[in-house]
Amino acid sequence: MSTPYYTDPEKNFSLPSVGSRTQPPEQSGRISARRSLSDFSSWIPKYSWRTVFCLLVFAYYLGFFTIRTVLSFKSPHKYDVQTSQNSFSEKMQKLWGPYAPYYPVGEYVPPPLECKINQVNILQRHGARYPALLDVPVYRNAVEKLTSAKKFKGANMHFLKDYKYTLGEDDLLPLGASQSWEAGWHAYERYRGLVGGEDDLFIRASDLPRVVDSAGNWTRGFAAASQKSIRPVTDDVLSEEVNNTLNNDCPNADDGSAQMDTWLQQFAPPIVARLNAAARGANIDMKDVYGLMSMCPFESIVKAGSGLSALDAQSPFCDLFSEDEWRAFEYHEDVKKYYKTGPGNTLGPVQGVGYTNELLARLTDSPVRDHTTHNATRPFPLGRAMYVDFSHENAMVATYAAIGLFDAGVGGAPDPHRMPPEEEERVWVASHMVPFSARMVTERLECMSGAQEAVDAVREGTFIRIWVNDALQPLRFCGANEDGICALDAFVDSQGYARRDSDGDFERCYT
């Protein structure tokens, strides 16, 4: 077991000294926040000349690391100016599917002038964690098989000579704590106008330690951003031993492994052959390939929390595979999520119905109507301005599917036999949907066509829009146009599957 490393983000990251509460502290250093250069220069006037000098020295080193980073991954992304030396390249991370640390997928914009946000619902995945307990044997076994070889061919395999598997399991990592903290900070910054005190928030977490710890760190980040004027707490922790709207559970549902195996059989054989040729006697099989590839994201996110720079934190397992192979790994994760709790599974979306019905209750300020997983004995206040729920990726994918987000459309379902060509725009991309610390944010808007600032506006009444990881969701199913805004009534009408308690799918989970 590696030594669990944790430092309090508030102590670890120095807060910007004066009056610059509009940006989070530079904890992003460890979490890959990329800031555009213009953003960066707008900071300068707020600081003294000494600080400017320090920044210049920092910039010099930054340039050095940027060049090294650019050389190691040729990312086509125009935002790939790394402002922090220990962030992985965006391109590399994205290929890690649900094991990607959080990164914003789009750019948040405030609502149009005639609309004001009056309620926010955040459904948030826990932050980066160690490998899940159930997956540990797969990873460990693959590593042990590979390292059992007597000789290794190739410089990229050199590290295997005396490599030992040392990753922990299940718990939140320091990186996950920082990203949760930062999410809390951002939530305050974005929605500060909505919250005057603790009673304006209601926060729940599913009861696994990593989820509860994510909630705790989020509340601390939120409090820090408010300069401790608001100190939210986790109001309710929901047991995973019973039906729980923040955790997926459907004993009769498939887990997507048939489709995953199909895809593995398409891309893994050449890798099996290559590794067995380079590490004679290791007897690597296809399942081991998946285990070894998983070591790259996990070892990297573990090391990223221990203060190493990105290039040092990046696991040597990453270099055992080509970029095309990483694309195949990413696709494996897309396939997994689609057929596990996504629309590719007849009993997938049902696992997101409970949260969806709770969301409808909050949006309409009326008691929950759900006969799936909502537990009526738990506290469930209405009329709050901000609701925050901490959950898991599979429950979130199920919720997206229940609501109708990321609808790949006819012919757009991930085909486990064939990966679409790189140029093709894909709707169903796991790293866009459920990276670590992922968040789905449903904003309720009150709009007034008579608003002075917006004389042309025609909108009046209650509306919603949904963001997933800062990407605006199109919501065409309830009549939204480019701005993603739907009338609340139309949204409620569009949620028939949830409102009908899943048309009997919930019962099918058990009988």
Ligand SMILES: *[C@@H]1O[C@H](CO)[C@@H](O)[C@H](O)[C@H]1NC(C)=O
């Ligand atoms: C933040 O997360 C860490 C785990 O990385 C945990 O030990 C700590 O208790 C959490 N903090 C709070 C306030 O929950």
Ligand SMILES: *[C@@H]1O[C@H](CO)[C@@H](O)[C@H](O)[C@H]1NC(C)=O
């Ligand atoms: C509701 O939650 C309580 C507390 O966790 C639990 O004891 C009870 O069994 C749950 N009810 C149902 C119907 O799951």
Ligand SMILES: *[C@@H]1O[C@H](CO)[C@@H](O)[C@H](O)[C@H]1NC(C)=O
């Ligand atoms: C969830 O609810 C179903 C249907 O009422 C029940 O059969 C099942 O045992 C419950 N699951 C848990 C974990 O309590």
